Each structure stands twice: as structure tokens, then as C-alpha cells.
Amino acid sequence: MRWFDTHCHLDRLPAGSDLAATMTRAKRAGVERLIVPGVAGSPKRVAELTAYAGVELAWGVHPDFADTPWQSPGFQPVAIGECGLDRRAQHSIEDQERAFAWQLELAAKYNLPAIIHLVGHYQRAFDLLAAMPKRPRLVMHSWSGSPEMALRFVDAGAYVSVSGGHLRRPEKLARLLAALPLSSLLLETDAPDMAPPFWSGDSNEPSALPLIGAAVAEIAGMPVEKFAEILYNNSVGLFGESRQ
Numbered sequence: 085m086r087w088f089d090t091h092c093h094l095d096r097l098p099a100g101s102d103l104a105a106t107m108t109r110a111k112r113a114g115v116e117r118l119i120v121p122g123v124a125g126s127p128k129r130v131a132e133l134t135a136y137a138g139v140e141l142a143w144g145v146h147p148d149f150a151d152t153p154w155q156s157p158g159f160q161p162v163a164i165g166e167c168g169l170d171r172r173a174q175h176s177i178e179d180q181e182r183a184f185a186w187q188l189e190l191a192a193k194y195n196l197p198a199i200i201h202l203v204g205h206y207q208r209a210f211d212l213l214a215a216m217p218k219r220p221r222l223v224m225h226s227w228s229g230s231p232e233m234a235l236r237f238v239d240a241g242a243y244v245s246v247s248g249g250h251l252r253r254p255e256k257l258a259r260l261l262a263a264l265p266l267s268s269l270l271l272e273t274d275a276p277d278m279a280p281p282f283w284s285g286d287s288n289e290p291s292a293l294p295l296i297g298a299a300v301a302e303i304a305g306m307p308v309e310k311f312a313e314i315l316y317n318n319s320v321g322l323f324g325e326s327r328q
């Protein structure tokens with residue numbers, strides 16, 4: 085089986101983490117491709133990250149960093165994000181929305197997927213997207229809203245990404261999986277955050293993805309091999325063939 089971690093912060097592993105060992109464990113577990121989102125612009129340690137086969141970088145500004153001055157990425161991003169709205173962020177909703185809208189326009193202009201971080205403000209984000217003359221392809225990363233709202237985004241062309249955090253509320257995840265077409269689903273670890281409940285490692289990392297995938301497949305009532313292949317292909321459909 086092969087797996088695609090559509091969202092992992094390899095540049096933000098805890099201090100003292102061994103990136104090479106983390107990548108070896110990921111490869112051994114069958115995690116073939118990994119997207120590192122931007123949080124405050126470009127990921128940190130760009131050259132170090134792209135030295136690993138399968139690692140691809142996005143560029144973006146998380147709502148927590150909505151006032152970060154823009155900087156040129158210095159690399160070809162595979163996506164824009166993570167960008168969005170977060171009711172817990174310190175910045176005003178107006179500042180967040182400005183940064184979000186600007187990044188959505190950038191994604192549309194360069195024909196790149198936008199990786200979206202939404203905590204609350206679901207309708208506001210939906211309205212903002214609906215008002216765009218040209219919408220980029222979208223990933224709703226580690227979706228935290230209702231299944232009904234997720235389906236509205238999917239109907240507008242979005243993918244919905246499931247993380248290990250969802251396994252902490254299996255009934256809610258079951259409702260989400262029941263509401264969405266398989267063709268709209270992606271998987272992510274969101275490492276080093278969002279560890280699945282059974283994870284005993286020091287911090288969450290991409291090698292947890294197959295375990296997360298197996299647990300999600302079970303809740304979806306599907307053989308894990310089939311589930312893995314479909315979600316891998318969904319990810320390639322969105323992010324394209326590997327550039328490496």
C-alpha cells in the first residue's frame with residue numbers, strides 16, 4: 085500500500101527531532117508523498133526538506149500569521165496555504181479575511197490548489213469563495229465543521245482531508261464519511277499536531293499515516309487496500325504527479 089500525507093509540518097517537528105530518521109520511518113511505512121504547508125510564508129529549512137524524495141512544499145500564511153509581510157517563496161510551490169479563517173486567531177476577522185482572499189486569488193491565478201484551514205467562520209469562508217469569479221481547487225484540511233457544511237464545500241469542488249484528530253471522535257467521523265463521496269477524501273497527519281488517540285510516539289509524524297488510514301477505512305467500512313489506493317489517487321488528482 086502507498087500513502088500520501090497531504091499535510092505535515094516537517095519543518096516544525098519538536099526541537100531535537102531527527103528529520104532523516106522521521107523520513108526513513110515514513111518511507112518504510114509506505115508514505116510516498118508528503119506536502120509541507122507554509123504557515124508564516126515559506127516552510128523553514130526548504131533545501132533540507134526538498135532533499136528528500138516525495139517531499140513537496142506549499143507556500144502560505146496561516147490565519148495566526150495574517151499580518152506577516154509577504155515574502156517570495158524562492159521555490160515552486162505545489163499549493164497555496166495553509167490559509168483560512170480561525171475564530172481562535174488573535175487577528176481580527178477582517179485581517180484574516182484579507183490575507184485569505186489574497187491567497188485564494190493567488191492560487192486561482194497560478195492554477196494551484198489552496199490548502200484551507202478553517203476553525204469556525206464556515207459560512208463566511210463559503211460566501212467568500214462563492215463570490216470569486218475564478219475559484220482555485222480546494223482542500224479543506226483537517227475538517228472541523230459539520231458533515232453538512234463539508235458537503236457544501238465538496239459540491240463547490242473541494243476535497244476534505246481527514247486527520248488522526250478525527251479518530252478522537254469516531255461517531256462524528258462516521259457521519260462525515262457517510263456524508264461525503266470517497267472521491268472527495270484525502271488523508272493527512274498534520275504532524276506534529278493531531279496525533280491519533282492510539283499514537284504512542286513522542287510527537288505525531290508521517291509514519292502514523294497508514295495507521296490513521298486503516299482506522300478511518302474501518303470506520304468507512306472499506307478494505308484498507310482499496311481505501312488507500314482511492315485516497316492516494318485522489319491526492320495525485322489534486323496535487324498532480326510527483327515533480328521529483
Ligand SMILES: [Zn+2]
Pocket residue numbers: 091093121166274
Ligand atoms: Zn497545518
